[in-house]
Amino acid sequence: MTEREAKAFFSEELLAWYRLIKRELPWRMNRDPYRVWVSEIMLQQTRVDTVIPYYNRFMNKFPTVGALAEAPETEVLKCWEGLGYYSRARNLQAGAKEVVEKYGGIVPDDKAAVAGLKGVGPYTAGAIMSIAFNRSEPAVDGNVMRVLSRYFCLEDDIAKPRTRVGIEKLAASLIPEGAAGDFNQALMELGALVCTPKSPSCLPCPVMEHCLARLEGREHELPVKTKAKKPRPELRAAVIIAGSGEHAGKMLVRRRPDTGLLAQMWELPHLLLPPEQEHLLDERAPKENAELAMLLGRMVREETGLLIRPRGWFMDADHVFSHIHWKMRFYLADLGEGLDAAAASAASMESAVAETAAAYDSGASASAAIAEGLPPDYRWIGKEDRNVLPFPNLFVRMFKQYWD
DNA sequence: AACTCGGGGAA
DNA sequence: TTCCCAGAGTT
Structure with missing residues (x-):
């Protein structure tokens, strides 16, 4: 033929x-x-x-x-x-x-x-x-x-x-x-x-x-395809911050940057551990860890002005992307004493408000965010609000564990 | 050409 | 575990 x-x-x-x-x-x-x-x-x-x-x-x-x-x-x-x-x-x-x-x-x-x-x-x-x-x-x-x-x-x-x-x-x-x-x-x-x-x-x-x-009996050999590389591991620590007062029953979330991985999706505040700190999330290390709690607290304070009080380990979760493997540990925390806007340092508060005003084009949203005392990319969300903002699946699963 | 970009179903 | 899926954009 x-x-x-x-x-x-x-x-x-x-x-x-x-x-x-x-x-x-x-x-x-x-x-x-x-x-x-x-x-x-x-x-x-x-x-x-x-x-x-x-x-x-x-x-x-x-x-x-x-x-x-x-x-x-x-x-x-x-x-x-x-x-x-x-x-x-x-x-x-x-x-x-x-x-x-x-x-x-x-x-x-x-x-x-x-x-x-x-x-x-x-x-x-x-x-x-x-x-x-x-x-x-x-x-x-x-x-x-x-x-x-x-x-x-x-x-x-x-x-x-x-x-x-x-x-x-x-x-x-x-x-x-x-x-x-x-x-x-x-x-x-x-x-x-x-x-x-x-x-x-x-x-x-x-x-x-x-x-x-x-x-030719070669249907299992074809097609020829070079195999993909393994995703590189990244160790990350996240914190579930429970609100109090008017934010009771809610937790703090933030929006990701406009570009890159999961761009513009929402997530829990978390940090990527540099290589020298990866041992803090070692499988054999204790889940409760003061240094990690301090790092998370500092990150939250620097980004939002809020002071948090660590309450312990909540869950671990692995999430595999095409090229990155997130190994995450979630911690629980709530807000410390007098840790509203007034407690934050004047400098960090001032800059947070300025960023808020500059970043928001909607007047209503801007005033709301300023009243919250949060940067524009941070929000308190409740059990229902998760159905409004878009979250990656990893956090959707975590919400299920937390709220359901 | 190599890397970035999700998540899950199937073996 | 490993593969790969009605791939495209960026560097």
Whole structure:
């Protein structure tokens, strides 16, 4: 069989297979480009089953490009809470604003325009153009690279960007006339349901007959992929500060910086231990530790002017990101004597108020924050308030332990 | 090219 | 444990 015949066989059989067995998914209701767009952003590095509930919630809350463009950023992040890679949410909203401003709220049927939207890379651009507009563009993701590596017995390392470019050319040459959307989804559907990473189910595969890897008994060896490095450990100490008086039943939280890891999400005050202090969180060390309590107290005082009184260990938690492994220890604390604004040093209080006034654009929020005597990125939250501010999952789980 | 950026399901 | 998932942005 010639390569041309193998390719024709692959395209025809795969497309026919997909049209028989394709799953009903929320983003397959219709070809609304906005719906396709949102789904493709959510599906980046995220499984279908994980995305479905988020997708339904998101489309219910932001049904149109305009609705998303107008929404407060915090609400968008809150809707994304727990899904990870939060810059996707911010980029998606930035893209929505661009579509409103430049294209009247209509996603343009234009490859370059779509590819220029924030958060839309080579894969997503191809996916949107092919699925929403049925344009003949490849959409090469991890599934596609795995499927094609096996079928054509390609030994290039799929972790290298160059390999994806090569496979894009191959994938483009396989698209049947007038069926780009279905074919691209068929490739991914096969990778997700049949040609899986570890134990591919070759028997029900519609193209097994001419799959080179299968014919050579090498389906378990392909694709070739260099393995990722282990995430580096970071030891962190956090503190749950219980409020008193008007803040009784609440705890102190802060907002993370605008850029970097978990940007603009909320969290408990905590600190990263430098290497020379990592022994304080050693597994064998006592959980209660005066030096650690002092370090936490100093951090809180310097950032907020509040004086805290340590009450002991609460829980340990591990949280693994792609490249960092947080090993966290949570401590309980409450507020010390006379430790309201008046007790803080004049200098730190003055600067806190100045920062508050400067950072807040909303007059109401500014006066509220100043009245609290807290910097603008700190707040007291109660059991219900956690459903308003967006938190990374690690803290959501901690809240559950604390409040439920 | 290498690193940054979440979280979880599956083996 | 290890892998990797409908990847993109930054350096």
